[in-house]
Amino acid sequence: MIVTIDGVAASGKSSVASGVARALHVPYLSSGLLYRAATWAALQHGLPLDTPEAEGPLLDLLHAQTQAGTPLDLRPLPEGNQVWQAGRDISEALHTAEVDAHVSAAAVLPGLREWVNAQLRALTPPFLAEGRDMGSTVFPHADHKFYLHASARVRAERRVKERAQDVDSVEAALKLRDERDVRQSAPAPDAIHIDTGSGTLPEIIAQVLAHLPAPSAT
Ligand SMILES: Nc1ncnc2c1ncn2[C@@H]1O[C@H](COP(=O)(O)OP(=O)(O)O)[C@@H](O)[C@H]1O
Numbered sequence: 001m002i003v004t005i006d007g008v009a010a011s012g013k014s015s016v017a018s019g020v021a022r023a024l025h026v027p028y029l030s031s032g033l034l035y036r037a038a039t040w041a042a043l044q045h046g047l048p049l050d051t052p053e054a055e056g057p058l059l060d061l062l063h064a065q066t067q068a069g070t071p072l073d074l075r076p077l078p079e080g081n082q083v084w085q086a087g088r089d090i091s092e093a094l095h096t097a098e099v100d101a102h103v104s105a106a107a108v109l110p111g112l113r114e115w116v117n118a119q120l121r122a123l124t125p126p127f128l129a130e131g132r133d134m135g136s137t138v139f140p141h142a143d144h145k146f147y148l149h150a151s152a153r154v155r156a157e158r159r160v161k162e163r164a165q166d167v168d169s170v171e172a173a174l175k176l177r178d179e180r181d182v183r184q185s186a187p188a189p190d191a192i193h194i195d196t197g198s199g200t201l202p203e204i205i206a207q208v209l210a211h212l213p214a215p216s217a218t
């Protein structure tokens with residue numbers, strides 16, 4: 001079984017995916033973390049990301065890291081996905097304002113999208129996958145698809161609890177990222193839409209689970 005959970009920035013995708021995945025005893029995959037990891041790697045190496053010409057050097061870097069035995073390694077832990085590189089957990093560095101500011105530029109590069117999608121499609125179901133285009137593009141034949149949304153204000157208020165920033169600037173940054181990500185963020189036509197602003201996290205997880213078969217007893 002493949003379940004996709006897509007949605008706008010900070011709509012609750014990874015928290016909901018984590019709760020649902022734990023209830024179903026299956027892994028979840030955070031595709032956004034791979035886009036963030038590639039962005040972080042580019043920033044570390046001083047590669048520009050804001051032109052179409054950025055794609056070649058970025059893909060060269062990612063392939064060179066793989067060749068060297070130090071690839072960006074997504075670890076789909078149920079309590080929260082991590083990315084490791086060269087024996088180090090780099091996950092914390094992926095949720096900074098700097099990565100937020102550059103990740104949308106990286107995410108429009110077709111070669112980077114292929115790099116992410118190939119890694120996800122190589123995995124054996126059952127799993128949940130969360131991001132923007134999991135249900136529309138990467139797993140169009142998924143068994144169950146969800147699309148999460150909430151007002152920009154609600155999302156910003158939640159995000160400031162995770163990061164020491166003021167709510168107005170977080171809201172503006174989220175809206176800007178929604179605009180820049182709009183192309184890959186169109187919901188799959190058969191996705192069930194859920195407003196995460198209208199319930200607590202456990203309630204939203206229960207709403208999703210209500211649409212899914214109960215986990216097997218084994
Ligand atoms: N009802 C809710 N549904 C989803 N997330 C919620 C809810 N209430 C609070 N949150 C919180 O919102 C924050 C953003 O969620 P997150 O899973 O990081 O979103 P995304 O993966 O879409 O960026 C998290 O701290 C999460 O716990």
Ligand SMILES: Nc1ccn([C@H]2C[C@H](O)[C@@H](COP(=O)(O)OP(=O)(O)O)O2)c(=O)n1
Pocket residue numbers: 008009010011013031032033035036103104107130131132133134177181184
């Ligand atoms: N399937 C995906 C997942 C993420 N992205 C891009 C768009 C987002 O701005 C970044 C980061 O996504 P992530 O889901 O980690 O972050 P937010 O929930 O938006 O805070 O990656 C994408 O283009 N396609």
